[in-house]
Amino acid sequence: MKKQSKPKFKSIFVLHVYKYGWSKDKLAYHIDQDELESKGGARPGIDIWDYDVGYFQTLHAAEKRIKKIVGENQEELYSFLIEEKPQECMIHKGDYLTIRRYLKDGSLWQESKVSTIREYDGKNCELGDTCFYGRDLRTIPFKEGDVVEIARKDFVELGIIWDLPATKKRMKRIWSRYIKQLGPDIAWVHPDDTDDGYTVVGYSLGKDGKIGFGHSHPAVVDVLPPSLPVPKKFAQQLRKCLRTLKKEEAVYILEKEREKKNAKKGK
DSSP, rough: OOOOOOOOOEEEEHHHEEEEOOOSSSSSEEEEHHHHHHHSEEEEEEEEEEEEEEEESSHHHHHHHHHHHHHTTTTEEEEEEEEEEESSSOTTTTTSSEEEEEEESOEEEEEEEOOOOOOEETEOOOOOOOOOOOBOOGOOOOTTTTTTEEEOOSEEEEEEEEEEOHHHHHHHHHHHHHHHHHHEEEEETSSGGGGGGGGEEEEEEETTSOEEEEEOOOOOEEEEESSSSOOOOHHHHHHHHHHHHHHHHHHHHHHHHHHHHHHHHOO
């Protein structure tokens, strides 16, 4: 079977400049009281906004502009994001070829070269490398139990690391299993950008004072070190939530093992 050739394209690099949201008080993580009242619950964090956007023909030009912005000492900078996208074609709005996060001092924090583009001009076609092969341990700056920021589009949420992204060694075993099970079908079902992330625990405070919590899988480029002092009460609550979820997982695993043993006895 002849391998389908991929379309030729030129890239454009889209630079997003994020700043902290407006506040009459000093910058600090908090539970938004207005959100608490209107939505019945709110998470600890701080607002941000996509302040400026720029389009550049090269990555170097986009990074040069980041340095210029940092040098101008603009107030309330939070971070920068550069998305590489193909030109003169239609793709899904949020898709990209590569993505890079920079801290407010302009230093590169994390990058992902796993493309999310699987449809190009309305045709099923993987543009760029859509496969995730694992992270080099040296690019994983966190460990379990670290309190972190999760950068959303308009909000930075506090969370705590539960599990790390898969290493190259681990992904090598996973790829072998996928190939063995799926064969040629692996082209459409394989480890991708959704696997290049952390497992992070977060919580929300309810209007009634109750705590609701769970876990999510934010992308590596969206998980950052705290940029502001973390209040002790938020850190303590996150650690408590993590301990609770780990205990629940341990109980779940034990129950599954018992079910397997009982199933074997019944045969």
